Amino acid sequence: MPRRTPGRAPITSPAAATVFELVMTQGPVSRVEIARRTGLSSAAVTKAARPFIEAGYLTEMTSGRTGPGAGRPASPLAIRPDREYFVGIKITGDDLIGVVTDLRADVRCSYHHTLGDHEVDHVVAAVAELVTRLLDAGDYRGRTHCLGVALSGDVDRESGQVRYSPFLGWRGVPLAELLEDATGLTTTLENDVKALTVAEQWFGDGVGASSFAVVTVGAGIGSALVVNGGLVSGAYGVAGEIGHVPISPAGPACHCGGTGCVEAIASTGAIIDRARATTGEPELTMEQAVHRARGGDPKLREVFATAGNAIGLGLAALVNLFGPERVVVSGEGLETFDLFEEQIRTTFAAQAFGSARRCVLVLRPQPFEQWARGAAAVAVRSLFTTGQP
Amino acid sequence: MPRRTPGRAPITSPAAATVFELVMTQGPVSRVEIARRTGLSSAAVTKAARPFIEAGYLTEMTSGRTGPGAGRPASPLAIRPDREYFVGIKITGDDLIGVVTDLRADVRCSYHHTLGDHEVDHVVAAVAELVTRLLDAGDYRGRTHCLGVALSGDVDRESGQVRYSPFLGWRGVPLAELLEDATGLTTTLENDVKALTVAEQWFGDGVGASSFAVVTVGAGIGSALVVNGGLVSGAYGVAGEIGHVPISPAGPACHCGGTGCVEAIASTGAIIDRARATTGEPELTMEQAVHRARGGDPKLREVFATAGNAIGLGLAALVNLFGPERVVVSGEGLETFDLFEEQIRTTFAAQAFGSARRCVLVLRPQPFEQWARGAAAVAVRSLFTTGQP
DNA sequence: ATGTGTTAATTAACTTCGTCAAGAATTTAA
DNA sequence: TTAAATTCTTGACGAAGTTAATTAACACAT
Numbered sequence: 045m046p047r048r049t050p051g052r053a054p055i056t057s058p059a060a061a062t063v064f065e066l067v068m069t070q071g072p073v074s075r076v077e078i079a080r081r082t083g084l085s086s087a088a089v090t091k092a093a094r095p096f097i098e099a100g101y102l103t104e105m106t107s108g109r110t111g112p113g114a115g116r117p118a119s120p121l122a123i124r125p126d127r128e129y130f131v132g133i134k135i136t137g138d139d140l141i142g143v144v145t146d147l148r149a150d151v152r153c154s155y156h157h158t159l160g161d162h163e164v165d166h167v168v169a170a171v172a173e174l175v176t177r178l179l180d181a182g183d184y185r186g187r188t189h190c191l192g193v194a195l196s197g198d199v200d201r202e203s204g205q206v207r208y209s210p211f212l213g214w215r216g217v218p219l220a221e222l223l224e225d226a227t228g229l230t231t232t233l234e235n236d237v238k239a240l241t242v243a244e245q246w247f248g249d250g251v252g253a254s255s256f257a258v259v260t261v262g263a264g265i266g267s268a269l270v271v272n273g274g275l276v277s278g279a280y281g282v283a284g285e286i287g288h289v290p291i292s293p294a295g296p297a298c299h300c301g302g303t304g305c306v307e308a309i310a311s312t313g314a315i316i317d318r319a320r321a322t323t324g325e326p327e328l329t330m331e332q333a334v335h336r337a338r339g340g341d342p343k344l345r346e347v348f349a350t351a352g353n354a355i356g357l358g359l360a361a362l363v364n365l366f367g368p369e370r371v372v373v374s375g376e377g378l379e380t381f382d383l384f385e386e387q388i389r390t391t392f393a394a395q396a397f398g399s400a401r402r403c404v405l406v407l408r409p410q411p412f413e414q415w416a417r418g419a420a421a422v423a424v425r426s427l428f429t430t431g432q433p
Numbered sequence: 434m435p436r437r438t439p440g441r442a443p444i445t446s447p448a449a450a451t452v453f454e455l456v457m458t459q460g461p462v463s464r465v466e467i468a469r470r471t472g473l474s475s476a477a478v479t480k481a482a483r484p485f486i487e488a489g490y491l492t493e494m495t496s497g498r499t500g501p502g503a504g505r506p507a508s509p510l511a512i513r514p515d516r517e518y519f520v521g522i523k524i525t526g527d528d529l530i531g532v533v534t535d536l537r538a539d540v541r542c543s544y545h546h547t548l549g550d551h552e553v554d555h556v557v558a559a560v561a562e563l564v565t566r567l568l569d570a571g572d573y574r575g576r577t578h579c580l581g582v583a584l585s586g587d588v589d590r591e592s593g594q595v596r597y598s599p600f601l602g603w604r605g606v607p608l609a610e611l612l613e614d615a616t617g618l619t620t621t622l623e624n625d626v627k628a629l630t631v632a633e634q635w636f637g638d639g640v641g642a643s644s645f646a647v648v649t650v651g652a653g654i655g656s657a658l659v660v661n662g663g664l665v666s667g668a669y670g671v672a673g674e675i676g677h678v679p680i681s682p683a684g685p686a687c688h689c690g691g692t693g694c695v696e697a698i699a700s701t702g703a704i705i706d707r708a709r710a711t712t713g714e715p716e717l718t719m720e721q722a723v724h725r726a727r728g729g730d731p732k733l734r735e736v737f738a739t740a741g742n743a744i745g746l747g748l749a750a751l752v753n754l755f756g757p758e759r760v761v762v763s764g765e766g767l768e769t770f771d772l773f774e775e776q777i778r779t780t781f782a783a784q785a786f787g788s789a790r791r792c793v794l795v796l797r798p799q800p801f802e803q804w805a806r807g808a809a810a811v812a813v814r815s816l817f818t819t820g821q822p
Numbered sequence: 823a824t825g826t827g828t829t830a831a832t833t834a835a836c837t838t839c840g841t842c843a844a845g846a847a848t849t850t851a852a
Numbered sequence: 853t854t855a856a857a858t859t860c861t862t863g864a865c866g867a868a869g870t871t872a873a874t875t876a877a878c879a880c881a882t
Binding site: 271285364366 | 642643644656658660661663665666667668669670671672673674675677678679680681682683689690691692694742746749750751753754755756757758783784786787788789791792
């Protein structure tokens with residue numbers, strides 16, 4: 045059962061949620077258009093929209109152009125982004141990244157904070173301090189009530205618990221509650237990749253797609269899937285583990301116990317290992333490897349191509365099984381995506397089956413704040429939905 | 434938009450559908466229990482159930498045992514399987530398999546029919562004849578109004594069209610309409626693997642699982658996935674192509690254009706090819722290969738083990754990405770599953786990630802009629818749902 | 823400028839679905 | 853026989869959305 049009800053937002057019915065979500069994601073839209081797209085009657089749209097307008101979340105744009113032809117001009121509904129602000133924080137093993145966003149999840153302000161200690165109390169205090177710093181950076185205090193927190197690992201959003209976090213070494217920590225006490229903000233916890241996916245679904249490349257996937261490449265390789273508008277969670281809590289899809293029986297052993305997993309070939313660590321082995325330079329750093337590969341070093345280019353190939357195969361597996369409309373590939377590892385992109389696309393095109401090939405592959409390096417923005421997006425959504433995944 | 438409304442069944446509201454589905458799948462249940470499990474009020478259950486009872490689809494079991502303790506004894510609701518019958522037909526390239534089932538999708542009667550010609554008219558006539566034969570085999574005529582048809586390929590259930598069937602060489606055939614005219618029965622068309630999955634979801638091992646998968650092994654290797662209670666269809670019509678998940682970059686070329694696909698290693702055709710190559714006997718048949726493998730021939734056992742390994746890797750990919758509660762592996766290829774099973778399970782266990790390993794693997798050879806039963810199950814469902822996938 | 827047609831939004835009456843609370847039915851236990 | 857427990861039914865009520873009619877705001881032609 046849910047831990048708490050954030051409350052204030054005028055979500056009273058499914059229709060209200062639908063209407064608001066549509067305006068939030070599809071920019072300004074007239075009521076008639078909303079009715080058409082959602083299948084509701086236009087009367088229902090009028091009713092659903094009113095409380096949002098009265099509460100200041102939506103406005104009518106009594107604006108200019110109506111389009112050609114006769115008839116009463118529409119007054120499209122638009123979101124008022126500065127009606128409320130949200131704090132999003134991503135916790136990694138090394139530091140905290142925090143942002144303040146508006147209702148559209150646009151970042152207004154961001155800070156980093158290095159994390160010395162993994163003790164729960166210490167992290168909670170550090171987050172609280174970061175929140176204070178963020179809120180004081182602008183005129184955000186009075187209009188901010190929600191905090192979103194993202195971290196990698198096994199997280200239960202419903203109960204606000206961190207069930208298991210390998211990076212922090214935590215088990216069964218009721219983090220949401222602790223942070224609520226420490227900050228006074230209604231707090232929502234979510235797995236980091238899922239949070240990123242929510243951000244993408246509502247405010248990014250997932251808008252309008254009923255099914256899509258987000259894949260992150262970096263120290264680990266993970267993904268989250270949206271099918272029929274809902275996040276796939278896995279019956280046993282595990283899903284989207286594209287990093288552990290086996291693609292090469294003769295490949296290297298993976299830390300998960302398997303063989304030839306995508307992650308064992310294309311994670312940052314695996315790439316460095318291979319680069320060192322191929323060149324015979326045990327001290328080689330990632331920066332050097334990237335630099336020399338860009339300079340044309342054939343051995344190192346081959347290393348990156350191998351990684352790109354592995355990712356492409358993993359994507360093909362995902363797409364052949366799911367048939368998503370779009371896939372966004374992102375993460376720290378994509379900062380060097382000039383070294384990957386061609387190979388990923390080539391391999392994917394060769395292995396995707398039939399019409400699944402039409403799935404759009406968006407490759408995009410991810411600024412660090414995106415993770416924190418994902419956390420904020422989860423907070424935004426928590427205000428405007430009624431408990432769904 | 435839907436082509437037609439089957440109608441007669443008293444599905445008036447979402448609650449009605451929910452209640453009926455629960456009774457259908459979870460055997461006799463008392464109203465209170467239904468209310469508890471669905472989250473409806475017990476008053477709503479009473480109201481929803483009444484029309485079904487009046488129409489003869491459900492009965493009250495004023496039966497014996499109530500369980501211990503005081504209180505008014507429950508009168509559990511049960512389905513009346515013989516209230517209505519359904520015809521299910523599976524069309525392959527070579528023949529038709531037809532069954533009559535009751536409301537529970539239990540097979541009452543079945544026939545085969547060899548298909549000489551792939552001409553549309555000829556197939557329609559053959560199906561109509563088979564339907565007549567099936568209905569005349571028992572007292573089914575007056576109580577049968579729905580026909581379900583399953584075939585492999587790209588099928589649009591909504592419009593009742595066969596968009597593309599490689600086996601039959603059809604494109605854009607409005608088969609449902611043609612069959613409706615020829616048989617007088619309300620006809621539902623569905624892809625064969627999806628149909629099998631529906632049968633499993635409502636009447637088999639998928640009952641009660643919110644997410645699960647069905648994998649079929651045979652001439653081809655396919656699968657269908659159910660997530661959050663809904664079938665995954667793929668944005669471009671392709672999904673569940675586990676047969677074309679790449680698992681071995683050094684493996685054989687696949688007819689799809691890819692390399693090392695599961696199907697290129699573990700389909701019936703691929704197994705025979707390998708068996709012939711390994712033994713150096715170009716005339717070797719599947720029967721002989723199976724016989725000698727069972728007898729202990731190490732080379733042939735190895736061939737089957739390789740196939741089992743490929744299937745296990747494909748399953749691991751599927752499970753790591755989806756995290757289903759259960760997977761049912763089935764199909765003609767599984768008739769020899771004594772040769773596969775161990776290897777499938779071993780490989781799967783080695784490659785499944787974390788808790789995903791807890792996913793239950795059900796290996797089960799599939800009698801031929803199961804395909805036709807799937808078709809019938811789709812027909813049953815078409816009567817009792819309101820247009821969902 | 824002024825009616826006329828056209829599209830957008832609102833309003834009002836009604837339908838439908840389901841909840842709630844009270845009570846009827848039917849058993850066990852004292 | 854009465855009390856307690858439990859299931860099922862009933863009817864009043866309320867929430868959410870629909871349809872149909874009305875009002876609003878414009879473009880355009882005369």
